[in-house]
Amino acid sequence: MLVVISEAVKRFAAPEGGFINALDSVSLDVGDSEFVTLLGPSGCGKTTLLRAISGFEDLDSGSITIDGQAMEHVPPHKRPVNTVFQNYALFPHLSVGDNITYGLEVTGCPKPERKKRMADALELVGLGGFERRKPRQLSGGQQQRVALARAIVNRPKLLLLDEPLSALDRKLRQAMQLELKNIQDELGISFVFVTHDQEEALTMSDRIIVMDHGRVQQMGTPTEIYDAPASIFVAQFIGESNLFEGKVSRDGNAVMVETEHGLRLFATDSAGALTNGGRATVLLRPEDLDLAKDDDTGGGDHALIDATLMQTVFVGSDFQVVAETADGQEIKATIRDPSRRLATHLTHGAPVRFRYRHDATRLLPAETAS
Numbered sequence: 001m002l003v004v005i006s007e008a009v010k011r012f013a014a015p016e017g018g019f020i021n022a023l024d025s026v027s028l029d030v031g032d033s034e035f036v037t038l039l040g041p042s043g044c045g046k047t048t049l050l051r052a053i054s055g056f057e058d059l060d061s062g063s064i065t066i067d068g069q070a071m072e073h074v075p076p077h078k079r080p081v082n083t084v085f086q087n088y089a090l091f092p093h094l095s096v097g098d099n100i101t102y103g104l105e106v107t108g109c110p111k112p113e114r115k116k117r118m119a120d121a122l123e124l125v126g127l128g129g130f131e132r133r134k135p136r137q138l139s140g141g142q143q144q145r146v147a148l149a150r151a152i153v154n155r156p157k158l159l160l161l162d163e164p165l166s167a168l169d170r171k172l173r174q175a176m177q178l179e180l181k182n183i184q185d186e187l188g189i190s191f192v193f194v195t196h197d198q199e200e201a202l203t204m205s206d207r208i209i210v211m212d213h214g215r216v217q218q219m220g221t222p223t224e225i226y227d228a229p230a231s232i233f234v235a236q237f238i239g240e241s242n243l244f245e246g247k248v249s250r251d252g253n254a255v256m257v258e259t260e261h262g263l264r265l266f267a268t269d270s271a272g273a274l275t276n277g278g279r280a281t282v283l284l285r286p287e288d289l290d291l292a293k294d295d296d297t298g299g300g301d302h303a304l305i306d307a308t309l310m311q312t313v314f315v316g317s318d319f320q321v322v323a324e325t326a327d328g329q330e331i332k333a334t335i336r337d338p339s340r341r342l343a344t345h346l347t348h349g350a351p352v353r354f355r356y357r358h359d360a361t362r363l364l365p366a367e368t369a370s
């Protein structure tokens, strides 16, 4: 493992009194050449964690090891780490080339070597030949690439990126997401990328670490996190979700969860984690719902949900549907409807019947509201 963080704790005195647990016993690791994303809402501790890795913030307790070396007494400039920030602050009066080699000069790298590395770094970020330009002669996306070139020019083992794309417009951001991933592949170094944007995290990461309130909520590959969220927080933060909280009845692995309004959801609990009479939340992703055929009576491996259609939006390949059950629970469904029933027969206020497979549901432990 390139980075090992063990029970990192960082508390700040809050100006209004008391303490903020910015990092509340965070343990994680980052592998060689791995692209890890820290994902979580604003204020969950992402920047504090990056600053602790880069050495700009001391931990109250816990440890950080990089490349087998304990970092406790290692100052920031001696760590094999570089950071790309959201506001990347290039020197406006220096050329692109000088912005990039600035850091190398300080380390005493000889001039011909500096020039070669600068040209290589610019090539890598798709700006070959731009070294004479001034930052103001570049677009926002190009400036961000220069900041990236500057951060990789001295070949750190680890690159930290703190919401580096959030200032860019949507189209550019999406293009840069794929490019960053390619650059990381090509460099073969580890990236720790910070974002509050779940789509960004899903697109780029080998592994996602979901944080909230200074704690790691879940780690896993993008598909693991999406398919098997460990909590209601993670289920809601990543992707769209329909959640049904209720009382559990089980018969072998077959589980029924009945909401307080009497809506019954069917699932399988092969882990055997739920007890009869206990409480649980059923997660159904919008794409797990389908329109039932008129003669479908449910049963077997699938079940039905009756609702009233509220809104239908055609998004090209699919319809995004919002409906409401009789007791007022909102249902979001993404439906592939080649026969265009949703466009032609089913209008606002019409009854609609969804079907889902029992094994498409996910069971989450009941939570008291946090």
Ligand SMILES: Nc1ncnc2c1ncn2[C@@H]1O[C@H](COP(=O)(O)OP(=O)(O)O)[C@@H](O)[C@H]1O
Pocket (backbone or CB within 6 Å): 012, 013, 014, 020, 021, 022, 040, 041, 042, 043, 044, 045, 046, 047, 048, 049
């Ligand atoms: N220097 C500081 N002094 C006091 N509180 C801070 C300081 N830095 C961060 N915090 C608080 O610590 C928490 C985590 O902040 P931060 O790591 O910046 O979150 P994120 O990057 O996920 O938005 C927040 O509640 C923030 O207000």
Ligand SMILES: [Mg+2]
Pocket (backbone or CB within 6 Å): 046, 047, 048
């Ligand atoms: Mg931050």
